[in-house]
Amino acid sequence: MAVKDRDRFSTATRIRLLGEQTAARVYRSQTRRQARRPRLTGRAALLALVLCSLIVALAYPIRQYVSQRAEVDDLQREKRQAQERVERLRDLKARWQDDAFAEQQIRQRLHYVMPGETGYVVIDPNAVKQSRADRGAADRPWYSNLWDGVDKSDALDQ
Numbered sequence: 714m715a716v717k718d719r720d721r722f723s724t725a726t727r728i729r730l731l732g733e734q735t736a737a738r739v740y741r742s743q744t745r746r747q748a749r750r751p752r753l754t755g756r757a758a759l760l761a762l763v764l765c766s767l768i769v770a771l772a773y774p775i776r777q778y779v780s781q782r783a784e785v786d787d788l789q790r791e792k793r794q795a796q797e798r799v800e801r802l803r804d805l806k807a808r809w810q811d812d813a814f815a816e817q818q819i820r821q822r823l824h825y826v827m828p829g830e831t832g833y834v835v836i837d838p839n840a841v842k843q844s845r846a847d848r849g850a851a852d853r854p855w856y857s858n859l860w861d862g863v864d865k866s867d868a869l870d871q
Contacts, residue, residue, distance in 0.1 A: 822855075823854075824854045824856070834854065
């Protein structure tokens with residue numbers, strides 16, 4: 714029996730048993746620590762708080778920046794449109810400096826005739842049927858508008 718006890722308590726067997734017991738203790742302590750350990754540590758909570766604070770602190774300035782960029786883009790577009798309009802007006806002004814263009818526009822818009830020419834106004838029979846209120850003032854010669862104004866003021870006096 715002494716031999717069997719000796720095998721039973723040999724160094725290799727004791728070391729193996731000691732290792733198994735130690736491993737079991739380590740495993741139990743790790744599982745206990747993990748069970749007790751909170752999921753959100755203090756560092757993680759502080760980091761989350763800092764990130765939320767940064768987001769809240771930067772939200773308004775970022776919104777202002779985006780809205781101001783949009784306003785700048787709108788103003789630049791308006792500036793381009795204004796510059797294009799100025800260029801068109803400059804071209805038109807240069808065209809009016811030409812006597813031939815001015816004469817053409819005067820003849821067309823004001824129905825002027827040159828000395829020695831005879832001017833005619835052709836009245837469309839269908840146009841007479843329409844009321845004068847239906848026709849726009851821009852569609853008629855200037856002198857028709859003038860006489861209409863005189864007729865209206867004369868009608869008011871009576």
